[in-house]
Amino acid sequence: MPEYLAYGALVTIKNYRTGGLYLHSHWSLYPKGVGAQQGQITSYFFKDDNNKWLIKEIDKEPSSGNQSTEAVKLVRNGDLVRLEHWITKRNLHSHKIPAPITKRQYQVTGYGMNGTGDANDYWRVEVVGERPGAPVRSVVSKLRFIHTNAHCALQSHRKQYPKWGFEQLEVTCNPVIHAKNTLWNIEENFFPRLPNISVRVYAPRFWEKLLESHSVMFQGNAGLKPKEHESVQSRPWMWPLNIKGQYFCGKEPRILLLGNPVVWWLNLVVLFVFPAWYLVEQVMEARGWEEAANVKDLKHRRFAALWWLHLAWAFNYVPFWTMTRILYYHHYLPASLFSCMMTGVFLDCILQCLQLYFQKRLPGVSAVFHCSLGLVLAGLANSFRLFMPLSYGVTGPKSTEAGSLMYGRKWLDSWDF
Numbered sequence: 001m002p003e004y005l006a007y008g009a010l011v012t013i014k015n016y017r018t019g020g021l022y023l024h025s026h027w028s029l030y031p032k033g034v035g036a037q038q039g040q041i042t043s044y045f046f047k048d049d050n051n052k053w054l055i056k057e058i059d060k061e062p063s064s065g066n067q068s069t070e071a072v073k074l075v076r077n078g079d080l081v082r083l084e085h086w087i088t089k090r091n092l093h094s095h096k097i098p099a100p101i102t103k104r105q106y107q108v109t110g111y112g113m114n115g116t117g118d119a120n121d122y123w124r125v126e127v128v129g130e131r132p133g134a135p136v137r138s139v140v141s142k143l144r145f146i147h148t149n150a151h152c153a154l155q156s157h158r159k160q161y162p163k164w165g166f167e168q169l170e171v172t173c174n175p176v177i178h179a180k181n182t183l184w185n186i187e188e189n190f191f192p193r194l195p196n197i198s199v200r201v202y203a204p205r206f207w208e209k210l211l212e213s214h215s216v217m218f219q220g221n222a223g224l225k226p227k228e229h230e231s232v233q234s235r236p237w238m239w240p241l242n243i244k245g246q247y248f249c250g251k252e253p254r255i256l257l258l259g260n261p262v263v264w265w266l267n268l269v270v271l272f273v274f275p276a277w278y279l280v281e282q283v284m285e286a287r288g289w290e291e292a293a294n295v296k297d298l299k300h301r302r303f304a305a306l307w308w309l310h311l312a313w314a315f316n317y318v319p320f321w322t323m324t325r326i327l328y329y330h331h332y333l334p335a336s337l338f339s340c341m342m343t344g345v346f347l348d349c350i351l352q353c354l355q356l357y358f359q360k361r362l363p364g365v366s367a368v369f370h371c372s373l374g375l376v377l378a379g380l381a382n383s384f385r386l387f388m389p390l391s392y393g394v395t396g397p398k399s400t401e402a403g404s405l406m407y408g409r410k411w412l413d414s415w416d417f
Contacts, residue, residue: 001138001188001189001190001191001196001197001199002138002189002191002194002195002196002197003137003138003194003197003201004074004075004135004136004137004138004194005055005074005075005135005136005137005138005141005186005189005191006055006072006073006074006075006191006193006194007055007056007057007062007073007074007075007081008054008055008056008062008063008191008193009054009055009075009189009190009191010052010053010054010055010086010189010190010191011052011053011054011055011186011187011188011189011190012047012051012052012053012186012187012188013051013053013083013143013184013185013186013187014184014185014187015043015156015181015183015184016142016143016183016184016185017156017180017181017183020043020156020181020184021043021044021045021156021169022043022044022045022046022047022051022187023041023043023051023053023092023154023156023171023184024041024042024043024044024050024051024168025039025040025041025042025050025085025087025088025090025092025110026039026040026042026050026087026088026166027039027087027088028040028164028165028166030100030107030109030164031164034100034164035097035098035099035100035107035109036095036097036107036109038090038093038109038110038111039085039088039090039109039110039111040109040110040161040165041092041108041109041110041171042161042165042166042168042169042170042171043156043157043168043169043170043171044168044169049086049087050085050087052085052086052087053083053084053085053086053092054083054084054085054086054115055075055081055082055083056081056082056083056084056115057073057080057081057082058080058081058082058121058122061115072193072194074135074136075125075135075136076125076133076134076135076136077125077126077127077130077131077132077133077134077135077136078124078125078126078132078133079124079125080122080123080124080125080148081122081123081124081125081145082115082117082121082122082123083121083123083145084115085110088110089112089113089114089115090109090110090111090112090113090117091110091111091112091115091117091121092108092110092121092123092145092154093108093109093110093111093112093117093118093120093121094106094107094108094109094120094147094149094150094152094154094173095107095109095120095149095150096150099170099172099173100161100165100170101157101159101161101170102157102159102170102172104175105152105155105172105173105174105175106147106150106152106172106173106174106175107172107173108154108171108172108173119148119149120147120149120150122147122148122149123145123146123147123148123154124145124146124147124148125143125144125145126143126144126145126146127141127142127143128141128142128143128144128183129142136186137186138186138188138189138202139185139186139187139202140185140202141185141186142183142184142185143183143184143185143186144177144182144183144184145184146177147173150173150175151175151177152173152174152175152177153173153174153176153177153178153179153182154171154172154173154174154182154184155171155172155173155174155179155181155182156169156170156171156181156184157169157170157171157172157181160225221323221325224325224326225325225326232246232247232328233326233327233328234246234327234328234329235327236317236320236321236327236331236332238329239317239329239331239332239335239336240264240267240268240271240317240332240339241264241268242258242259242261242264242265242412243412243414244329244414244415244416245257245258245259245329245390245415245416245417246258246328246329246330247416249393252393252394252395252396253392253393253394253395254393254394254395254417255390255391255392255393255394256390256391256394256416256417257329257330258329258387258390258415258417259336260380260383260384260387261383261387261411262379262380262383263340263343263380263383264336266343267336267339267340267342267343270339270342270343270346271310271313271339271342273346274306274310274342274346275310278303278306278307281299281303292356292357294356295353295356295357298349298352298353298356299349299353302345302346302348302349302352303349305345306342306345306346306349309338309339309341309342309345310338310342312338313335313338313339313342316334316335316338317332317335320332347376351369351372351373352369354369355368355369386409387409389405389406390406390417394406394417398417399415399417
């Protein structure tokens with residue numbers, strides 16, 4: 001594509017922030033009661049023809065055709081321009097009417113017919129960090145589009161329009177001209193009368209690409225919000241308590257993601273009991289409590305493993321408390337794996353400590369150890385049998401009705417099966 005931007009070029013305009021969206025319009029109008037009933041202007045994630053804009057002078061239509069003999073005129077820092085939407089033929093327009101969501105800023109619309117509008121279609125191009133009159137470059141120039149009458153800057157937001165705006169993001173004109181997210185760049189530039197340059201000129205270095213890709217992922221995740229009437233989301237405090245499951249399939253066979261309550265609640269107990277036990281052991285050791293060397297060595301090794309597993313659980317769970325995005329039950333699964341391993345190590349430590357402590361006092365204590373281990377495994381196997389249908393699919397009546405596979409197994413009212 002051409003290195004410089006010329007009048008008559010067909011362009012896509014993208015917000016300059018990491019993960020920025022395209023300036024976008026479509027045939028739909030703002031609904032009644034939402035500012036002026038003119039064409040909607042949004043910012044949009046994906047590439048399509050509704051992102052394309054024609055760059056025009058304010059008092060002149062661009063020449064058409066590749067064979068025009070008129071001299072090519074470049075867009076420069078400080079120029080007044082009009083932006084005509086390629087599909088709807090409406091001009092990018094603003095006025096001092098509050099924006100649909102961000103009421104302290106002004107509404108931006110698509111206005112006019114076949115490129116003909118009024119003085120509220122005029123925008124001054126400001127190239128950040130360049131001298132007046134410097135030409136606008138594709139991709140690399142940081143631009144502000146400043147409305148000449150309202151004295152505000154075109155801005156992209158993270159706020160979503162409702163369904164009337166197809167849940168795309170709000171675009172406004174911000175009176176605080178140098179506010180965050182008022183910078184844009186020319187992403188694509190179609191103008192056959194200027195020579196093209198290789199896109200490799202704009203290629204970022206490896207570390208720049210790595211940083212940007214991760215920033216985009218973080219921003220994309222942060223922007224995920226629950227849809228209207230969506231009830232499957234949950235909050236982090238619910239997950240260790242096993243308060244609420246998540247339906248994978250609401251139709252028959254019904255499949256519900258729900259933690260095995262015996263395992264889940266045993267894990268929860270261990271998460272609190274282990275630090276308390278460790279604290280008691282530290283106090284007793286400080287007071288000179290003596291115990292057998294083999295028991296002390298066993299505890300030292302198991303406690304080290306338990307603390308690492310506890311830390312891994314926390315690293316995989318605690319960050320979700322800071323997130324405002326929509327969250328689901330399955331987000332707890334990585335943390336739950338460490339919690340399960342922690343419970344296994346904890347039970348092993350208790351049973352082995354008891355065996356070592358009583359082996360000289362009680363003959364046959366080894367059999368008690370193996371019986372205790374067998375009871376734990378039997379309990380886990382039985383709990384798996386009880387709740388197995390939730391994973392493999394439940395058909396027929398719900399758990400509150402006689403004859404259901406899950407009848408009598410709805411231990412909490414918040415469980416929906």
